[in-house]
Amino acid sequence: MDWDKLKSFHAAAEAGSLTGAADALRLSQSAVSRQIAALEDDLGVKLFHRHARGLIPTEPGRLLYKAAHDISAKVALAEAMVTDSRDKPSGDLRVTAPLAMGAIWLTPRLAAFNAAYPDIRIHLLLDDRELDIAGLEADCAIRPWPSTQNDLIQRKLMSVRQHMYASRSYLDRKGAPKSAADLSDHAIIHYGPPHLAPIPHLDWAAKAGLKEGEPMRPPAVEANSIMAIMKAAEAGLGIAGLPDYVTRGNDRLMRVLPDLEGPPFEVYFVYPAELRGTSRVTAFREFLLAEARRDEP
Template identity: 35%
Template sequence: MDRFLEMQSFNAVVEAGSFVGAADMLGLSKAAVSRHVVELENRLGIRLLHRTTRRLSLTPEGRVFHARSKDLLAELDDAEAEVTSRRETVSGVLRINAPFTFGILHLAPLWGLFRAQHPHVTLEVTLADRLVDLVEEGYDLAIRIAALENSSLVSRRLASTRMTLCASPRYLQQHGTPRHPADLAAHQVVAYSHFATRDEWHFKGPDGPVSVRTRPWMHTNNGETCRAAALAHQGVILQPGFLVGQDLAAGTLVELMPEYRSTELGIYAVYPTRKNLSAKVRLLIDFLAAHFAARGGAPDAAQGS
């Protein structure tokens, strides 16, 4: 028996919740799907599914096998689609969403390069810091910078960036330099509105995790506004390295308490589904991944590039 067909039938049953639904998905008879799953269980010598007249459920071994075999099937789909896309001339509209500042600093210079490689693709790029609904709003791909939680979306990690605590030298001369996160409660702070923890900032220090509730004098939903306020000596900010890396290198901003590390965020390409992923989306993801890999996976070092 074809091991691929066994795995495909088993995964279809799990996803559809029934043998009838799996048969419809695969274009096979219910009897054929059932036979494939039974032969898979016999070959492995393990029951993967609990079957009753009312419902199906995975055994513990079935959950493990489902997770691993689902990934294997997805990798096979990816390999086939990648090979196919290399011989296709891709065309059409590609709708992309990205965070505002990251989109300007690190993505805007890339669109022309991608266009030069794929001249028949038309790009529609929208910049917004809010979390868009890819399916409802019709986006093919979004760039998200986050500690990405589990979701129904599919993602590929492109790079990472570290949240960096910093302020200008003049601000520190006037207000003193904080030595411990607790000191931030007494400092002027400019805060980013979309932080998941709002005004409570978390760090990992020499003695373990530590957090402090800051008292911002200003909130803003734009990281560039935070940066501008810090450069104007208006307070302490916590912003990603891709935004403040050049300022730190120039000395116009100073990193504070480097022994207390804040969150490292992943930079992801996010898309609604792996199944039937279009060639133009796949090519863009590969293009972006190659670009950031060439910079060591950290756009912080690519500031202004």
Template identity: 45%
Template sequence: MDWDKLRIFHAVADAGSLTHAGDTLHLSQSAVSRQIRALEESLNTTLFHRHARGLILTEQGELLFDATKAMNKRLDAASARIRDSEEEVFGELRVTTTTGFGTLWLAPRLPKLYEQYPDLNIDLMLEERVLDLPMREADVAIRMKEPSQADLIRKRLMSVRMRLYASRAYVAEHGEIESISDIQKHRLIFQSLNSTQVAAGATLVQHLMSYEVPNIFTVNNYFGVLQGVLNNLGVGVLPDYVTEDFPDLVRVLPDLESGEVPVFLAYPEELRQSKRISAFRDFVQDEIFEHRKRIRDAAAG
């Protein structure tokens, strides 16, 4: 159905007069009448009984008027929420990031975001595939390299390095690892090289494997690597952002680490004014700032 004709029909039904509806719509009576006739022809029905005192809706007209009243109410409600959204944060926000960062860093911090914005609904999509933000496969992304897609707003959040960790219990049982050659005596846990991952992590693992490590355990994401380490299975290659949230981890061979991995937040240019995006971006930046501060304070103490 033609939305413009429905708008004119609603005004006529509400006013009960072609003339009064025309005044409201700033249209001539004849123009309003033509639109009503065209709508009746398209529906193959009569919407109004016409008599000297004005117009009365037919049964079919009443049905259509009920529908347009409901439509108007929903449009009014939407308009009000759009106006409110200039100050409020609500609705769905689709966030995509890697499985490791999403499970180990982002998800545990989301309760604080919900406390601040209880009407915000996060749809967290964890996968290594880079979703197409301009095509709106997601609203905002946190990725371990700078996005190459066009028409994106990008902000560098922090840097990550891959390092070696073991549990305190594992170190207590097996002793300190004093040199890289000692890694041959331990089970090495890492993200499998045939899975999608940052190049810096793969490079570090390849360097370690050059020491002919005989015993390995591979997983296709860092969450699995962490579980192996926490359960005393061996020494794991993990991103450094896990250290604060898992105090049982001990860094092994502290002079050994990967190259720097940049972490970027990105979203489509068309969502620049989105309050949901702004709230999420500010939240993540604040959490990273606090995370860094706690790490520095712990190192200083």
């Protein structure tokens, strides 16, 4: 099979649309469509059902996608290894992180990394869901939870502390709680629901100060994104438990009950064993460790 045709098919199956595949491959939509049609002609089978809502793989399409995904991962790994054979760290580095951590903690630091390693091109894939690092959906990840896969290497970056925050407008309107028990008289912004909120222990504000057996405080607003919770707190919708890195330098939020601390959680740098020792990953890991140490109290 022609690799260009297979690559177009794989991108379309990943994106679920010709438009998404064209964007990913930086080709025109018509070029991608022609490649897929040519592949279907070569194989003599239909690979997609075309619907208004996108492309749905047929049974032969699902079988071919699995094989193409494995090939794509191996090609990406080969490209990484060849690129890394150069003396100077260079090439593309796909980094995934949760939205808030990537946008607020990581992105402002990338200028310093770029100054130190101008030949490494960072591609940020910010998503609160867990991308498949072992399958090389990304080269490395910053994750606020430990890896559960044996074929991944992880290095602890930092421990994150949590406190409660609210906007000045909310505190002017409702007053500040004097104790954790007073939180029951306030609007609380929840992190959840649990099955859609992948980062653990971020629903603590809804439970703080309650006696055993008491029901959790009802949410004024619920969101499964730290970024959304921060924005809701900024808008004056209530009090939120937030990681301290989210609020550092944010003059729109005030700390509430400063002696009350939520459960800390650890953040890890994760990458596949195949990329152990590659200069791009090593350079990025050491840079992040230095930045994390700089943030230590």
